[in-house]
Amino acid sequence: MGIEIIKKFAKENNVPIMHDEGINFLMEFIKENNIKSILEIGSAIGFSSIMMANVNSNIIVDTIELDKERYDIALKNIKYFNLENRISIYNLDALDFKSNKKYDLIFIDGPKAQYNKHFHYFKNNLNENGYFIFDNINFHGMVDNPELTKNRNTKALVRKIKTFREGMLNSDYDVRYYKEIGDGIMVVSKKNSEIISLF
Ligand SMILES: C[S@@+](CC[C@H](N)C(=O)[O-])C[C@H]1O[C@@H](n2cnc3c(N)ncnc32)[C@H](O)[C@@H]1O
Secondary structure: HHHHHHHHHHHHOOOOOOHHHHHHHHHHHHOOOOOOEEEEEEEOOOOOHHHHHOOOOOEEEEEEEEOHHHHHHHHHHHHHHHOOEEEEEEOOOOHHHHOOOOOEOOOOEEOHHHHHHHHHHHHHHHEEEEEEOOOOOOOOOOOOHHOOOOOHHHHHHHHHHHHHHHHHHHOOOOEEEEEOOOOEEEEEEEOOOOOOOOO
C-alpha cells in the first residue's frame, strides 16, 4: 500500500485532505527551511503528517485530530508507514492540547472558523525563527467572491477567513500570501526571521 491508497480512501469517503499543489508546497518549504519539528492542527487520516514526516528522517510531527474515527484511521496509517516513532497523534480538540514545546513549523489545517483563535493559542509554541502555515486562505475562491455561495453559514465562515487574512496582512508579522497556490496558502513568521522564498 502506498500513499495513493490513503488519497483514494479520502476521496471515496469525503475526507478533506490537502491537494497536490498545497502538499508539494508544504514539503518543499520544510526541505528548504530545514524544518525539524512540526505541530499540525487537523490530522484527518494522517495524509499530510505522513507526507511531512517523509521529507526527512529527522523530522518529528505532533498532530491533533478531534474526530475519533479519523484519529483511529490516522493511527493505523502512521503505523503502516512505520512512523509511530516520529509522528505522535492526539485525539483532542486543538484548544485542549497543552504543551510548552516549541516547534519550527505550526501547520494549521483544522476548522477554518478558528484560524484566529488557533493562531493566538499556539503562538507561544513557535520557535523564535519558526513559521505558521495556513491552508485554504481563499476558501475555494469565496473569500474574494462571496457571491459564489448562497449558504448563510458558508458566508459567515468566508467573512471570518477574510477578516483573519486581512488582520494578518496588516499585522506586525512577516506574512507571505501565496494566492495562486492550491486554495491559498499563508506563511507567517516573526519579523526578521528569514523565510527562504520558494518563488
Ligand atoms: C482539512 S482536514 C485536515 C487534513 C489533513 N491536514 C491532510 O491534509 O491530510 C481538517 C481536520 O480538522 C479536524 N478538526 C476539526 N475541528 C478540530 C478541532 N477543534 N481540533 C482538532 N481537529 C479538528 C477535522 O475533523 C478534520 O479531520
